[in-house]
Amino acid sequence: MIALPRYGAPALVLILVLLGCAGRTDIRVAADAAPRPSLTAPPIFERVETVDLDNGLTFVLLPRHDIPLVAGRILVRVGNVDNPAGSTGLAHMFEHMAFKGTDVIGVTDAAAERAVLDSVMWRGDELTAALRSGAESGVVAALQGEISGLEARAATFVEPMAWPRLYDEYAFDFNAYTSEDITVYQAELPSNKLETWMLMESERLQHPVCREFYSELGVVKEERRQRTDDDPDGAMWELVTGTAFSVHPYRYPTIGYMEDLETLNPRMIQEFRARYYTPGNMVGALVGDFDPARARNLLHLYFDDLVAGPVPDGPGVVEPEPTAQRRAVHRQGAERRLVIAFPGFARDDPRLPAAELLAGVLAEGNTSRLNRRLDLDEGMVRSVGSGATLGFERYPGLFYVSASLMPGATNEAVEALVWEELARVVAEPVSDERLDEIRRVRRREFYFGLQSNADLAELLVKWQAFDGLVRRRWRGGDAQTR
């Protein structure tokens, strides 16, 4: 045994999550202000059309023939907020399981495999119950050993990773992500492989098999260790949301807490699918080099058979107005960071675009108020950031300011200056010129986001999922006032 050398003393990252009603008053919409000129929709949007299937599934199509590629997206309105209590990480785990194949793809003897997987499911129920009841470690270990043996037996009927390997042959990129609000399945293919996208996506929606569950759970645990436990930034943001929200499920990490991950099981996956993966809860998008008439026919052919079901409700939890600041400190690594977060606005709140512009006023470029004060004048930060939602989409998110501190700067000093600048937004209103500068940046960013099939597909599928009408977003982007 040798002594393990460690460098330095325990280092510090200080996170302050500050919540207060004061944030509400910082953002105002002047109802009587003159309307700003609207953004002009580029001609490309004239070609957008929607296909509504009888089962409730809607697709948005945008043909573009510049290069022979297509990008496809399937968005499911289910995310971390929809997990049952005590099962954080389930939505994300489901997304992983969606790459495990079907009763046709990835199996050599489906009937034999099903019999073993049924046993895995029952033992999984018992394991979850044992873990949740605090059963003796010997009982848990015995169940884990039994499940491990069953999965090994099931593996004899399985072609490992057959589904992604097969997709590899047709798509040059396919992936998925789960957020707090949604799950999105992404693929990009040569245009002659369009039908493959339809087939693969409809197959995994209709005939998935929950195989290799526990080995995949191992992968997800490694993902958590890599992205959260060993990453100061990941750990920090988990703490930010965990502190900022008191009851709303936005407070839970999408990857899941390790102790919750331990208790997930195949039956939960099955029930989750039955409840949330219904056609009315999904939207698709297809952008690229395809013939719309043929695409429409293929969509009906492959997706009409999805069985309609009730559109599930959301979590139904409303985050109460905070009554006091909440502060949290996390120590990990050597570099200091600071986050101050406020209650944000819902997606359809008319104040949200103003909040988005305010975030730009505060932290967009060297001339922004926080950059000028904290970085250029005081040399206290390496960078500052601000945003109006923190990426939350279905329910009110967080307006936040973040800072990465330079050595020697204290969190207290940086925090004090941030508060001063936030107060100055009210005392010294933003000029029309500055607001126009931010609008100009946002307009350019928006246009640059319309260039690739993948970006367009992502944009369209979200517009359709959240706003229900693609062109509606044009009304909001540019017509904000101080």
Add this chain to the structure above:
Amino acid sequence: MIRATIVAAALAMLAVTALPAEVPRDPRELVFPPIALTTPEPQEAVLSNGIRVLVFENHDVPIVSLAAHISMGSRYLSLAERPAYRLLSRLWGDGGIGDLSPAAADSAKAALGLTLSTRADEAEAVVEAAMTREDFAACLPIWRDLLVAPGWDEARLDRAKAQVLKDERGINDSPNRLARAVFDRLLYGPRTPQGHVCTAAEVEAVSAAELQALHARYVVPARTVVGVGGDLGLAEAVACLEATLGSWTTAGDPPPLTVWPVEPEPESGVFWLPQDLEQCHVRMGRFLPGLATTSPEYARAMLVSFGVGYSRVYYATRTAGLSYGSLTRLVIGRDRTYLEFLGATSAETLGELVAVARDELARVHAEPLDANELGAARTFLTGSLISRLETAGDIIRMTLRDIATGMPPGYSQGLVARYEAVTVEDLASGARAWMDFGPDPVVLVVGQPANGLADLEALGLGPVRVLEPIRFGE
């Protein structure tokens, strides 16, 4: 005749839209029409001072991307020059532009909503601007001054130094970046562009005059190529650039670019950097002589890298539930290429992870890569290449980079055909030749293996040496 045409058209339409009665459930049942995956080519002109200009028009969206790529880079610089180059990359655009002070330049950019960015890497420097079509004329002179006459303000230089050191210290907090930096130092050597991380003393010693001299020496018309992509026609783009940039000249020929010699072979063995982490990060590498981005075997090597490393190794380690994203790959450089395994796993499973990866490499002999795996690799590489040429800005960026880094004409565009030309036999023999770490790779482990040295020695890779604590940016 008209009726015949209509009937023919209707039949053609039916042929296109006709669908099978039964829905296939396996993609292997589908048959695909052939497709030509071609890469778009920009148009070209030359300014009166000899600068090549590439233009790619796209009028879908009212935006313009503008870029200058300059042949320069850390691979051409001595160790002593690299801290200045690192700071040049940071300060370029932030230390003033032309006659404008840093603050005035910030205001000018903000007023136009203009994004200007600069990058100075191993093989080229880039000065880019992104703007709406209506702002092009106003933005062009600012971009020109940034390219030709950037400022090197002393106060902003001090700020840039602090930022660079802060960024280097950030490596210490990220297990992945830490493993990368330490491994590159072990593999390439600490004096090479890849293995060198600036120290505080090196950064502090750099002066504004050095940056100005470095810029003046390398950023000259003879080393610069310019591109315009987006909502602008060729004639207008060239006329604007001629008026703005055509008079830029420098006296005499620039000094030749000399590639800094590579270090000798690295010391092999297992190196352990203890860190208090949940996971262990592992890197394993070996140089492969004779393989580079310009070598005839580049396309084959890329297909092998995907087929074995990104596919077989990645899927095997995931199937075993050991890792979120471990893989093996060929890191093919302009000067050197190495085979690398990189992964992260729990402290208890380090040995298992490496064993699975090594088994997969050994399997290329018993189970050679097959036609399906070749197809998947081709699909990935070709599709990825073409998707990177999806926007006008991307098209000029890739072409400019090829020119600035001295690649053969049409290099990137020609890769599609080269991927197509590789056979299954080529792939199998390439895998056997390159996917082998041999007896003496360089291995780095960052973390706390559960069984300490026993885990590492069980890899059979030789004695383990414990590295002294490393702090970057100090």
